[in-house]
Amino acid sequence: MxxxxxxxxxxxxxxxxxxxxxxxxxxxxxxxxxxxxxxxxxxxxxxxxxxxxxxxxxxxxxxxxxxxxxxxxxxxxxxxxxxxxxxxxxxxxxxxxxxxxxxxxxxxxxxxxxxxxxxxxRTMHGIDRPALAALMPTLGDNDVVMLDLGANTECDARNLAEFAVMGAAYARAAMGLSCPRVRLLNIGTEELKGTGEVKDAAALLRTQTSGEWRFDGFIEADRLGRGEVDVVVTDGFSGNIALKSIEGTARFITDLLKRAFSSSLRSKAGFLLSRPAFTLLRGHLDPNNHNGAVFLGLNGLVIKSHGSADATGTANAIDVAVRIVSEDITRRITEDLDRFRTHAELPEAAA
Amino acid sequence: MxxxxxxxxxxxxxxxxxxxxxxxxxxxxxxxxxxxxxxxxxxxxxxxxxxxxxxxxxxxxxxxxxxxxxxxxxxxxxxxxxxxxxxxxxxxxxxxxxxxxxxxxxxxxxxxxxxxxxxxxRTMHGIDRPALAALMPTLGDNDVVMLDLGANTECDARNLAEFAVMGAAYARAAMGLSCPRVRLLNIGTEELKGTGEVKDAAALLRTQTSGEWRFDGFIEADRLGRGEVDVVVTDGFSGNIALKSIEGTARFITDLLKRAFSSSLRSKAGFLLSRPAFTLLRGHLDPNNHNGAVFLGLNGLVIKSHGSADATGTANAIDVAVRIVSEDITRRITEDLDRFRTHAELPEAAA
The missing domain is CATH 3.40.718.10 (Isopropylmalate Dehydrogenase)
Structure with a gap:
C-alpha cells in the first residue's frame, strides 16, 4: 500500500x-x-x-x-x-x-x-437512494454506524432495508466486524410501535438470513451510545434530529460545566486537578475524532467532512476515505444487496 | 388558594x-x-x-x-x-x-x-389530536415547551399547527410569558428544508397574526437548549427521538465523567473539590426537576409523571398540575385556537 x-x-x-x-x-x-x-x-x-x-x-x-x-x-x-x-x-x-x-x-x-x-x-445497480453514514462514539468498544443522516428526508420501507444492508457492509469494512448487529431507530422496541415505514422495513429485515450481519429489531434513541448495536438505520429526517440532538446536548453540557467551574475558586482548583478526566471526555466527544461521513450506494466514493472540522478532523476524514477505498466497499455492498434481495424478495428499484 | x-x-x-x-x-x-x-x-x-x-x-x-x-x-x-x-x-x-x-x-x-x-x-372542540408537552431545560432563563413527545407518531400540517397554538397557550400559562416564540423542529432553517408536512405547517403558521404568540420559523435539534425559543413543535416520532437522544447523551456524558474521575487519585481529588459544580450540573439536568408532561387538547387535565421519577420528581409533576389548573389552560387553548382559525382559515376537525 x-x-x-x-x-x-x-x-x-x-x-x-x-x-x-x-x-x-x-x-x-x-x-x-x-x-x-x-x-x-x-x-x-x-x-x-x-x-x-x-x-x-x-x-x-x-x-x-x-x-x-x-x-x-x-x-x-x-x-x-x-x-x-x-x-x-x-x-x-x-x-x-x-x-x-x-x-x-x-x-x-x-x-x-x-x-x-x-x-x-449515479446510484449503484438496484439502489434507489444513496445514504449518508457516519461513525458515532459509544460507551462500548466499537463505534456505531448511523445512517441516513440527512440525505433523504422521507424514506419508504424499501429504502430503509437497503440502508441496513449498506450500513452493515460499511461496518464490516470500516470496523472489521464479521457480523454487525443492525437495528432500526424507533420510538419503542415493541413490534407495534412506530410509523408504517419503520414497521414494514422491520418485516422486510426479519427475512434476512445472511451470516454477514444480523437484524436485531428496534432501538430507542436513548440507547444509541450504549454499545449494544453496530449499525443504526433511520430516515434522514429522524437521523438528522438524533445526530443534532446529541451534538447539541454534548455542547450544552460542556457549556454548563464551564459555567459551573468558573463559579468558585474551589471549583477552579477542582477543574485543574481534573484536567486529565476532561481531556479524556473531550477526546471521546470531539466531533473531529469521528469526522468523515460516507455517501453509500453510489458508483464511486464521496466523503463529507464536517464544515467546521479542524486539520486533525480533516485528516481523520481522509483516513476514513482511505480505509473504505482499500476495503473495496462498493463491491461488498453490491454482493450483500444481491444476497439480501434473494432472501427478502426485495424488488429491485425501477431503473 | x-x-x-x-x-x-x-x-x-x-x-x-x-x-x-x-x-x-x-x-x-x-x-x-x-x-x-x-x-x-x-x-x-x-x-x-x-x-x-x-x-x-x-x-x-x-x-x-x-x-x-x-x-x-x-x-x-x-x-x-x-x-x-x-x-x-x-x-x-x-x-x-x-x-x-x-x-x-x-x-x-x-x-x-x-x-x-x-x-x-374526548378532544376539545375543533382539536383533532391531543399532544404530550413537557418543559425542557435550556442555557437561557426560561425552559422550553416541547410537543408532541410521542402521543402521535404521524402528524399532518394541521395537527402540527394546532400543536403550535396549544404549546403557546401552555407556555403562557406555565411560564407566564406574554408572547412565546414558537418554532417548528426541522433539519434546516431554510424554507425549502424538511418534509411536506413541516413545510405546509410553516405556511399555515406564517398566517398567524395574534399578539399572544409569534411564529419564528424552523429550529434545528442542536439549538434546542440554547434558550432562543419558548415552544418547539414536532410530530411524536421526531419529538420522541429528540427527547431520548438528549436524555441518552446526558446519561452517556455522566457515565463518561464517572469513568474518567475514577481513573486516577488525582482525578478523585479533583472530583471532590468540584462537587459543587457537579451538583449544579446534576440539578440542571436531573429529569426529576423537569418532571410532568401534560396532555394538551383534552376536555380535562391529565399529567404524565416519568416512570422512574422519585418523590421530588413526583411532587414537581404535581406542581405542574396545580399550576395549569389554576391558569385555566383549557379555556385559554380554546380561545387561542378560535383566534388562530379565524386568521389562518384552518378548517375545524371533522367531529
Whole structure:
C-alpha cells in the first residue's frame, strides 16, 4: 500500500467548509504523514492552494487543479448541479467519475455534495437512494454506524432495508466486524410501535438470513451510545434530529460545566486537578475524532467532512476515505444487496 | 388558594410507574407541604396506599379509593381502555371526567394513559389530536415547551399547527410569558428544508397574526437548549427521538465523567473539590426537576409523571398540575385556537 503509485488517490475540495484551504491542506499533510501511500489532487484557487501546499513539504507531489468557483452553504442543490464543472466541489467528484481519483472529499454544503455526487456518479445497480453514514462514539468498544443522516428526508420501507444492508457492509469494512448487529431507530422496541415505514422495513429485515450481519429489531434513541448495536438505520429526517440532538446536548453540557467551574475558586482548583478526566471526555466527544461521513450506494466514493472540522478532523476524514477505498466497499455492498434481495424478495428499484 | 376546599383536587394513580405507592404518596406529601390547598384522591390497592399515607400525616385528609387492577408497561392501549373502570390509572382519569378532580396524574404506561384519557375525556372542540408537552431545560432563563413527545407518531400540517397554538397557550400559562416564540423542529432553517408536512405547517403558521404568540420559523435539534425559543413543535416520532437522544447523551456524558474521575487519585481529588459544580450540573439536568408532561387538547387535565421519577420528581409533576389548573389552560387553548382559525382559515376537525 505504501509503494506510492498504487496507493489511494484522494480528490480534495480544498475550498469547501467554514475553514478554507489552510485547514484542508493541513489536514491532508497530517494524513499523508500517517500514510505515505496517499496521493492528493487538490481542487481550488490555485494561488491560495499552492501557498498552503508550500507550507507542507510532504505534499510537494500533490497535483493542484485550479477552479474559479466555490459552492457555498447558501447554494441550493439545483444551483450546485449546474456548477459541477467549474467548482472545486464538483471537480473533485468528477475526478472520481473519470477514474482520476479513488474517492472525493469535501467539507462543503452537504445537500450540494449529495446532488452533484448522485447526478454524476449515479446510484449503484438496484439502489434507489444513496445514504449518508457516519461513525458515532459509544460507551462500548466499537463505534456505531448511523445512517441516513440527512440525505433523504422521507424514506419508504424499501429504502430503509437497503440502508441496513449498506450500513452493515460499511461496518464490516470500516470496523472489521464479521457480523454487525443492525437495528432500526424507533420510538419503542415493541413490534407495534412506530410509523408504517419503520414497521414494514422491520418485516422486510426479519427475512434476512445472511451470516454477514444480523437484524436485531428496534432501538430507542436513548440507547444509541450504549454499545449494544453496530449499525443504526433511520430516515434522514429522524437521523438528522438524533445526530443534532446529541451534538447539541454534548455542547450544552460542556457549556454548563464551564459555567459551573468558573463559579468558585474551589471549583477552579477542582477543574485543574481534573484536567486529565476532561481531556479524556473531550477526546471521546470531539466531533473531529469521528469526522468523515460516507455517501453509500453510489458508483464511486464521496466523503463529507464536517464544515467546521479542524486539520486533525480533516485528516481523520481522509483516513476514513482511505480505509473504505482499500476495503473495496462498493463491491461488498453490491454482493450483500444481491444476497439480501434473494432472501427478502426485495424488488429491485425501477431503473 | 390555601383555604382548603377551594384548592386544586388532584386524582393520583398511586400504583403506576416503576416506583409504586411509596414514591407516589411521598411525592404527594412534598407537594402538599408546599401548597396546603391541594387535596388528593389516591387510587390504588387500599391496604398499600393506606400504609403509605399513614407515614405522611400531612396527607391525613386524602381520600383513598380502592382499585384491584394495575395497568403495566406491557399492556397495549386497547387492553388498557377496557380496564378504565377497574384500574388505578383509569379511575384517576374518570375522576376528572366526573368532576371529582381538577387533574389526574399517573407515572404509568404513556400509551395506555393517552388512550384512556382520549376516549373518556374526548378532544376539545375543533382539536383533532391531543399532544404530550413537557418543559425542557435550556442555557437561557426560561425552559422550553416541547410537543408532541410521542402521543402521535404521524402528524399532518394541521395537527402540527394546532400543536403550535396549544404549546403557546401552555407556555403562557406555565411560564407566564406574554408572547412565546414558537418554532417548528426541522433539519434546516431554510424554507425549502424538511418534509411536506413541516413545510405546509410553516405556511399555515406564517398566517398567524395574534399578539399572544409569534411564529419564528424552523429550529434545528442542536439549538434546542440554547434558550432562543419558548415552544418547539414536532410530530411524536421526531419529538420522541429528540427527547431520548438528549436524555441518552446526558446519561452517556455522566457515565463518561464517572469513568474518567475514577481513573486516577488525582482525578478523585479533583472530583471532590468540584462537587459543587457537579451538583449544579446534576440539578440542571436531573429529569426529576423537569418532571410532568401534560396532555394538551383534552376536555380535562391529565399529567404524565416519568416512570422512574422519585418523590421530588413526583411532587414537581404535581406542581405542574396545580399550576395549569389554576391558569385555566383549557379555556385559554380554546380561545387561542378560535383566534388562530379565524386568521389562518384552518378548517375545524371533522367531529
Amino acid at each position: 505504501a509503494t506510492g503509485h498504487q496507493g489511494p488517490r484522494i480528490a480534495l475540495d480544498a475550498m469547501g467548509g467554514d475553514v478554507g484551504p489552510a485547514t484542508m491542506v493541513a489536514g491532508a499533510a497530517i494524513a499523508r504523514k500517517r500514510n505515505s501511500g496517499i496521493r492528493f489532487v487538490l481542487f481550488g484557487d490555485e494561488a491560495q492552494v499552492r501557498a498552503e501546499v508550500a507550507r507542507h513539504p510532504v505534499l510537494a507531489d500533490s497535483e493542484i487543479v485550479h477552479t474559479e468557483d466555490v459552492i457555498t452553504g447558501d447554494d441550493k442543490p439545483s444551483q450546485a448541479i449546474r456548477r459541477a464543472k467549474t467548482s472545486s466541489m464538483g471537480r473533485a467528484v468528477l475526478a472520481v467519475k473519470d477514474g482520476l481519483a479513488d474517492a472525493a472529499l469535501s467539507a462543503g454544503n452537504t445537500g450540494a455534495l449529495m446532488a452533484i455526487a448522485k447526478l454524476n456518479l | 390555601a383555604t382548603g376546599h377551594q384548592g386544586p383536587r388532584i386524582a393520583l394513580d398511586a400504583m403506576g410507574g416503576d416506583v409504586g405507592p411509596a414514591t407516589m404518596v411521598a411525592g404527594a406529601a412534598i407537594a402538599r407541604k408546599r401548597n396546603s390547598g391541594i387535596r388528593f384522591v389516591l387510587f390504588g390497592d387500599e391496604a398499600q396506599v393506606r400504609a403509605e399515607v399513614a407515614r405522611h400525616p400531612v396527607l391525613a385528609d386524602s381520600e383513598i379509593v380502592h382499585t384491584e387492577d394495575v395497568i403495566t408497561g406491557d399492556d397495549k392501549p386497547s387492553q388498557a381502555i377496557r380496564r378504565a373502570k377497574t384500574s388505578s390509572m383509569g379511575r384517576a382519569v374518570l375522576a376528572v371526567k366526573d368532576g371529582l378532580a381538577d387533574a389526574a396524574l399517573s407515572a404509568g404506561n404513556t400509551g395506555a394513559l393517552m388512550a384512556i384519557a382520549k376516549l373518556n375525556l
